[in-house]
Amino acid sequence: MKLNSTNISIIRRLLVGRKSRPLLSILGRLEPADLASLFGQLDSRESRYLVDALLSLDKTSEALILVPEQKLEKLLGQLDSNILKSLLVYSSDEDAAYFLSLLEIGDRHQLLESLEGPKRQRIQLFLDYPEGSAGRVMSTKIFTITPTMTAAQGIEELRNAAQEQSIYYIYCINDERQLVGVASLRALATAPAQTAIEKLMKREVISVHPFTPADEVSRIVSHYDFIAVPVVDETRHLLGIVTVDDVLDIIQEEATADIYARAGLQEDDRIYTPATSSIKHRMPWMILNLFLAALASSVISLFEHTMSQLIILASLKNIVAGIGGNTAIQTLTVVTRGLATGDFNFISHAKVIIKECTVGLALGLMTGVCAGIMTYVWKGSALVSIVIVISLLLNSLLAAASGALIPIALKKWNLDPAVGSGVLVTMITDIFGFFCFLGTATIGLYLIGA
Amino acid sequence: MKLNSTNISIIRRLLVGRKSRPLLSILGRLEPADLASLFGQLDSRESRYLVDALLSLDKTSEALILVPEQKLEKLLGQLDSNILKSLLVYSSDEDAAYFLSLLEIGDRHQLLESLEGPKRQRIQLFLDYPEGSAGRVMSTKIFTITPTMTAAQGIEELRNAAQEQSIYYIYCINDERQLVGVASLRALATAPAQTAIEKLMKREVISVHPFTPADEVSRIVSHYDFIAVPVVDETRHLLGIVTVDDVLDIIQEEATADIYARAGLQEDDRIYTPATSSIKHRMPWMILNLFLAALASSVISLFEHTMSQLIILASLKNIVAGIGGNTAIQTLTVVTRGLATGDFNFISHAKVIIKECTVGLALGLMTGVCAGIMTYVWKGSALVSIVIVISLLLNSLLAAASGALIPIALKKWNLDPAVGSGVLVTMITDIFGFFCFLGTATIGLYLIGA
Numbered sequence: 001m002k003l004n005s006t007n008i009s010i011i012r013r014l015l016v017g018r019k020s021r022p023l024l025s026i027l028g029r030l031e032p033a034d035l036a037s038l039f040g041q042l043d044s045r046e047s048r049y050l051v052d053a054l055l056s057l058d059k060t061s062e063a064l065i066l067v068p069e070q071k072l073e074k075l076l077g078q079l080d081s082n083i084l085k086s087l088l089v090y091s092s093d094e095d096a097a098y099f100l101s102l103l104e105i106g107d108r109h110q111l112l113e114s115l116e117g118p119k120r121q122r123i124q125l126f127l128d129y130p131e132g133s134a135g136r137v138m139s140t141k142i143f144t145i146t147p148t149m150t151a152a153q154g155i156e157e158l159r160n161a162a163q164e165q166s167i168y169y170i171y172c173i174n175d176e177r178q179l180v181g182v183a184s185l186r187a188l189a190t191a192p193a194q195t196a197i198e199k200l201m202k203r204e205v206i207s208v209h210p211f212t213p214a215d216e217v218s219r220i221v222s223h224y225d226f227i228a229v230p231v232v233d234e235t236r237h238l239l240g241i242v243t244v245d246d247v248l249d250i251i252q253e254e255a256t257a258d259i260y261a262r263a264g265l266q267e268d269d270r271i272y273t274p275a276t277s278s279i280k281h282r283m284p285w286m287i288l289n290l291f292l293a294a295l296a297s298s299v300i301s302l303f304e305h306t307m308s309q310l311i312i313l314a315s316l317k318n319i320v321a322g323i324g325g326n327t328a329i330q331t332l333t334v335v336t337r338g339l340a341t342g343d344f345n346f347i348s349h350a351k352v353i354i355k356e357c358t359v360g361l362a363l364g365l366m367t368g369v370c371a372g373i374m375t376y377v378w379k380g381s382a383l384v385s386i387v388i389v390i391s392l393l394l395n396s397l398l399a400a401a402s403g404a405l406i407p408i409a410l411k412k413w414n415l416d417p418a419v420g421s422g423v424l425v426t427m428i429t430d431i432f433g434f435f436c437f438l439g440t441a442t443i444g445l446y447l448i449g450a
Numbered sequence: 451m452k453l454n455s456t457n458i459s460i461i462r463r464l465l466v467g468r469k470s471r472p473l474l475s476i477l478g479r480l481e482p483a484d485l486a487s488l489f490g491q492l493d494s495r496e497s498r499y500l501v502d503a504l505l506s507l508d509k510t511s512e513a514l515i516l517v518p519e520q521k522l523e524k525l526l527g528q529l530d531s532n533i534l535k536s537l538l539v540y541s542s543d544e545d546a547a548y549f550l551s552l553l554e555i556g557d558r559h560q561l562l563e564s565l566e567g568p569k570r571q572r573i574q575l576f577l578d579y580p581e582g583s584a585g586r587v588m589s590t591k592i593f594t595i596t597p598t599m600t601a602a603q604g605i606e607e608l609r610n611a612a613q614e615q616s617i618y619y620i621y622c623i624n625d626e627r628q629l630v631g632v633a634s635l636r637a638l639a640t641a642p643a644q645t646a647i648e649k650l651m652k653r654e655v656i657s658v659h660p661f662t663p664a665d666e667v668s669r670i671v672s673h674y675d676f677i678a679v680p681v682v683d684e685t686r687h688l689l690g691i692v693t694v695d696d697v698l699d700i701i702q703e704e705a706t707a708d709i710y711a712r713a714g715l716q717e718d719d720r721i722y723t724p725a726t727s728s729i730k731h732r733m734p735w736m737i738l739n740l741f742l743a744a745l746a747s748s749v750i751s752l753f754e755h756t757m758s759q760l761i762i763l764a765s766l767k768n769i770v771a772g773i774g775g776n777t778a779i780q781t782l783t784v785v786t787r788g789l790a791t792g793d794f795n796f797i798s799h800a801k802v803i804i805k806e807c808t809v810g811l812a813l814g815l816m817t818g819v820c821a822g823i824m825t826y827v828w829k830g831s832a833l834v835s836i837v838i839v840i841s842l843l844l845n846s847l848l849a850a851a852s853g854a855l856i857p858i859a860l861k862k863w864n865l866d867p868a869v870g871s872g873v874l875v876t877m878i879t880d881i882f883g884f885f886c887f888l889g890t891a892t893i894g895l896y897l898i899g900a
Contacts, residue, residue, distance in 0.1 A: 033673055040796030071796050159640040167636050168618060168677070186617050189639035190609040223483060225695040227618070227677060244694050245675040251698065252672075255705035256787055262712070263783040264776070271788035272797045275808040282780055282809065286773060286817050293772040294824060301765035307757075314764035315751035318880075321768075322743040323736060326714070330732055333713040337706055338721035346490030346521050347722045358725040359732065367736050374744060430768075 003034040008041050015042075015049045028057055035059065036066035044078050051079060051087070061091040064099070071272055073102040081107070085114055093119065093140055094240075097126030134217045135210030137250070138231045138240030145197060147172045147180055152193035158185075168227040171238060172201045179205060179230055179238040207232045210239055217242050218250040258340065261418040264288075288423065296321075296430045303438035306445060312379055313441050316388065321433035323367050324395035328425040331356045331403030336417045339407060353404045360400020361393070368392035383444045391437040399429045453484040458491055465492075465499045478507055485509065486516035494528050501529060501537070511541035514549070521722055523552040531557070535564055543569065543590055544690075547576030584667045585660030587700070588681045588690030594623045595647055597630055602643035604633075618677045621688060622651045629655060629680055629688040657682045660689055667692050668700040708790065711868040714738075738873065746771075746880045753888035756895060762829055763891050766838065771883035773817050774845035778875040781806045781853030786867045789857060803854045810850020811843070818842035833894045841887040849879045 007026065014023035027035065027050075035054065039047055054060040064072060064087075076084065076099060084103075088096040088111065100108050100123065112120055122140075129135025143161050145154045154170065161167070170188055172181040181201030191200055207230045208217050221229050221244055228243045257267050264285035269278050300307075300317070307314045335352065338344055344352075368389040376385040402425045407417035457476065464473035477485065477500075485504065489497055504510040514522060514537075526534065526549060534553075538546045538561065550558050550573065562570055572590075579585025593611050595604045604620065611617070620638055622631040631651030641650055657680045658667050671679055671694055678693045707717050714735035719728055750757075750767070757764045785802065788794055794802075818839040826835040852875045857867035 037795035068793055068796055155639055158636065185635050185639060186608065189605055189635060222695065222698045227694070244677070244698075245672065248672045248694075248698065248701065251701050251705075252791065255701075255708070256791065258705070259709055259712070259783060259787060262709070263779050265780055265783055269784060271784055271793050271802045271805075275805045275812070278784075278805070278809045279812045282777075282813060283816060285780070286776060286813050287820065289773060289776045290769065290817050290820060290824075293769040294821075296768055296772075297765045300768070301762065304761045304765065307764050308761045311754045311758045311764075312751065314757050314761075315747045315754065318746055318750070318768070318771075319740065319743040322746075323740060326736060326739045329713050330715055330735070333709060333715055334719060334721055334728075337709060341702065341706065343518055343721050345487035346518055352721045355721075355725045355728070359728045362725070362729045363732060363736050366733065367740050370737065370740060371744075374740075430772075 003030060003038060008038065011038065012042065012046060015046050015053070018049060018052070023053055024057060027053055027059070032059065032062040033066055035063035039063075039067050039071065039075060044075075047075055048078060048080075048083070051075075051083060055083070055086050055090065058090060060087055061095045061099075065095055068270065068272065069102065070268065070270060072099075076102055077104070081111065081114075084111055088115060088123075089119075093122045094126055094138065097123045097136075101127060101131075129210050132214050133210060134208045134212040134214060134231050134242055135239070137214055137217075137246045138210070138242050139246075140240040142171055142230075142238065142241055143167045144171045144173045144238065146174065147196070147198040147201060149197045150193065151188055151191040151195045151197065151200065154183075154188050154197055158188075169241075170201075171205075171230060171241075172197055173238050177238055178236045179207065179232050181205060182230070205230060207236075208242070209233070214242075214250045215254055218247040218254070221247045222251075258418050261416065262422050264423070292423065292427045292430075295427070296434060299431050300434050300438065303434075303442060306438055306442045309445060310381075310384070310441065312381065312384060313387075313438060316375065316384065317434055317437050319371055320388065320391045320395055320437040321430045323364075323371075323392060324399040324429035324433045325426055327360050327363055327396045328399035328403040328429045329422070331360065331400045332407060332421050332425055335404050336407045336421060339411050339417055349408055353401070353408070356400045356404040357397060360396045360398075360403075363400075364393040364396025367396070383448060384441070387437060387440045387444055390440050391433065394436050395429060395433045398432050399425065402428050453480065453488060458488065461488065462492065462496060465496050465503070468499060468502065473503055474507055477503060477509070482509065482512040483516050485513035489513075489517050489521065489525060494525075497525055498528060498530075498533070501525075501533060505533070505536055505540065508540060510537055511545045511549075515545055518720065518722065519552065520718065520720060522549075526552055527554070531561065531564075534561055538565060538573075539569075543572045544576055544588065547573045547586075551577060551581075579660050582664050583660060584658045584662040584664060584681050584692055585689070587664055587667075587696045588660070588692050589696075590690040592621060592680075592688065592691055593617045594621045594688065596624065597622045597646070597648040597651060599647045600643065601638055601641040601645045601647065601650065604638050604647055608635075608638075619691075620651075621655075621680060621691075622647055623688050627688055628686045629657065629682050631655060632680070655680060657686075658692070659683070664692075664700045665704055668697040668704070671697045672701075708868050711866065712872050714873070742873065742877045742880075745877070746884060749881050750884050750888065753884075753892060756888055756892045759895060760831075760834070760891065762831065762834060763837075763888060766825065766834065767884055767887050769821055770838065770841045770845055770887040771880045773814075773821075773842060774849040774879035774883045775876055777810050777813055777846045778849035778853040778879045779872070781810065781850045782857060782871050782875055785854050786857045786871060789861050789867055799858055803851070803858070806850045806854040807847060810846045810848075810853075813850075814843040814846025817846070833898060834891070837887060837890045837894055840890050841883065844886050845879060845883045848882050849875065852878050 011026060014020060039050065042050060051060055054063060067075065087099060091099065100112060112123065126136065143158065145157050167185060170183045170185055171179060172183065174180050181203045182205045183197060183201040187200045206220065206224065208220065210231050210233065217229060228241045230238055231240045231242060232238055260267055266281040269281045371392060372385040372389040375388055376382065406424050407421045410417040410420060461476060464470060489500065492500060501510055504513060517525065537549060541549065550562060562573065576586065593608065595607050617635060620633045620635055621629060622633065624630050631653045632655045633647060633651040637650045656670065656674065658670065660681050660683065667679060678691045680688055681690045681692060682688055710717055716731040719731045821842060822835040822839040825838055826832065856874050857871045860867040860870060
């Protein structure tokens with residue numbers, strides 16, 4: 001069943017009656033992804049009732065896991081502790097750890113204490129891994145067999161394994177739960193019944209550590225076209241697997257982070273973030289920009305005398321800074337994206353820098369000539385036209401050079417090229433643009449003896 | 451074996467001797483991804499020799515497929531037609547179609563004609579699908595069985611299937627090659643030998659059409675956490691499958707497209723694009739920006755009289771436009787990313803617009819007060835300080851409103867919000883910023899009777 005405005009309003013009406021049969025029957029037919037978006041349409045009381053109803057269907061955790069983090073944080077904060085406890089009990093360890101990580105410290109400890117020993121310890125293990133690590137995204141429900149089994153025994157084990165698990169690789173572990181090999185399900189299924197698993201498995205298994213950053217894991221999975229990668233500790237004990245669907249989410253998150261970094265945004269500043277935290281997050285960036293704009297203004301103010309002699313300069317100086325800024329941002333984007341996607345494996349840094357400078361020079365020349373003619377037609381001043389051509393040419397060259405060099409340099413120094421580059425190159429092109437334009441004009445005015 | 455500068459130089463030396471045994475032995479031990487990056491280090495003659503050597507190892511197409519498109523285009527253009535022909539013969543139909551699509555029209559037809567009938571027809575079929583469609587990315591090597599088989603017969607079929615194929619879902623087709631169901635490899639492996647496949651398979655199969663856009667396919671695969679999705683025509687004939695590793699590539703491409711759109715860049719403008727085509731691609735954007743900058747300048751020039759009365763205004767006006775531009779870009783980024791990732795399923799448009807305006811107003815007030823104090827300390831003019839506070843407040847509010855409204859409106863009209871929004875909001879905040887700052891100053895100067 002698909003979610004639409006009709007059944008949303010039916011569900012809202014039914015929610016008032018709590019866990020009625022018609023409500024449970026509708027909810028039972030919805031996909032988890034649709035149940036998750038349903039939460040976005042409900043007020044806080046309705047959301048509580050919905051969690052309660054989903055608990056009796058055992059669908060709560062699948063649905064909640066798909067609710068965006070900040071929405072979920074708010075929702076969980078509104079639930080009674082006994083509902084929260086049922087949620088944790090019915091969730092897998094990794095989901096329970098994720099839900100707990102979104103609660104306030106106090107509530108988290110209290111709830112964790114209320115759980116029975118082994119589950120509590122397993123959840124605590126997850127919470128101990130750093131955020132954004134393989135340990136936090138891995139799934140611990142892994143189907144394993146031992147290398148001493150036969151293929152037929154392996155198939156028998158598989159028959160008895162939980163049905164909801166998706167199984168693509170068969171991990172082989174020894175008595176100490178150390179990962180010793182991996183076999184494809186296909187090899188297992190097609191082997192003669194008495195073949196030893198040992199003969200079927202591949203012994204060199206590419207694996208990651210629970211502390212490996214998630215983006216590194218996603219690179220490994222996509223490089224080797226894996227469906228899953230095992231997570232092992234220092235002594236090769238198998239702890240979990242990270243599957244390709246987790247990797248898809250990680251790549252989406254990375255793209256957001258990359259786009260956000262360009263605008264000086266924090267990753268958790270989303271459309272549903274409360275205004276107060278958005279203001280708090282964006283303020284430092286604004287102050288930095290204010291400071292840089294003031295710096296540019298102080299450069300401009302050096303030329304107040306020149307501008308008061310030829311006031312048209314005050315109107316035109318933005319053209320040079322603006323075109324330079326655009327050239328810089330384009331170069332920067334091409335180069336940082338090239339760094340992010342590994343395209344630099346196919347070309348040298350020097351070639352890219354020379355090429356971008358050539359492009360910058362050509363664009364500066366062409367826009368300069370256009371702007372020069374335009375200005376001459378508009379204001380009839382040959383001096384101003386020449387000034388605009390020269391300064392556009394110089395500033396575009398500098399813009400291209402800094403747009404190419406700065407991200408490459410930041411990457412060399414192990415800094416994220418997406419984060420700082422934008423501000424740096426915009427500042428350089430603004431200040432140099434103004435300086436160049438007003439400076440050339442000052443020299444020009446001096447030469448013609450004005 | 452890993453690729454490093456030592457073995458690259460060994461390979462380069464060995465390449466001169468063409469297909470020698472030591473060369474083939476080194477190349478045979480390299481991963482396809484590493485062979486692809488090797489092409490980035492070689493000149494055109496060496497690349498030709500490398501293709502030749504890889505052909506005798508039957509590794510050419512796996513390696514070439516991983517070379518970035520534009521690099522590959524250049525490389526293929528340098529190969530002799532008999533080498534190109536061997537490449538096509540030894541490649542899968544979809545890879546051959548991809549290689550052909552990168553050749554010049556004339557060469558493409560000539561080569562296609564030189565292939566034998568059935569292969570030529572199959573390749574032509576691929577070339578008929580539009581670029582960026584499921585038909586172009588799908589793989590046609592699919593393992594299929596029929597519903598009338600028993601599980602044991604299915605396993606027997608699997609045993610005889612080509613070893614290099616990765617098989618995760620078992621597609622069931624009838625005598626007309628129509629897709630009638632799908633079974634998991636696990637169900638097949640664990641079922642009693644005599645079970646009919648009909649009993650094991652799921653009959654409702656989510657599928658896509660060869661003309662379905664690739665980004666739509668990637669959303670379906672990631673929404674349902676699939677490993678692959680089948681491609682069928684109108685009459686449900688099974689044509690191919692799109693696998694999750696293709697989807698990972700599509701998502702990366704999409705992220706690049708999104709980031710590029712913000713800077714007014716064309717998708718095929720990469721670090722290794724020749725300078726001439728980069729210039730051609732970027733020129734229209736520069737001309738558009740030049741036009742917009744000229745528009746802003748003409749607004750400023752309306753206030754030349756005001757600026758000549760109080761020349762400090764000419765130095766300070768960039769602060770208002772700059773801060774407004776940053777507020778607009780931040781709002782825009784948060785809103786367009788929310789639209790792209792489906793976050794608007796969880797919150798209404800109205801709430802987001804109100805929130806962003808609140809944030810804009812607050813940031814405008816705070817930066818305004820800072821800038822006002824800074825200006826007063828620097829220049830000691832109360833008038834200029836008041837003007838800067840008022841105009842920063844108004845411009846930040848407008849910046850936030852347009853940054854939120856424009857992408858939402860573009861999306862409503864089915865336009866890509868990432869493409870046009872940036873230019874529009876920057877133009878609005880620039881022009882309004884200058885107008886607001888210089889207008890308030892003009893009124894102020896009039897009021898104090900200057």
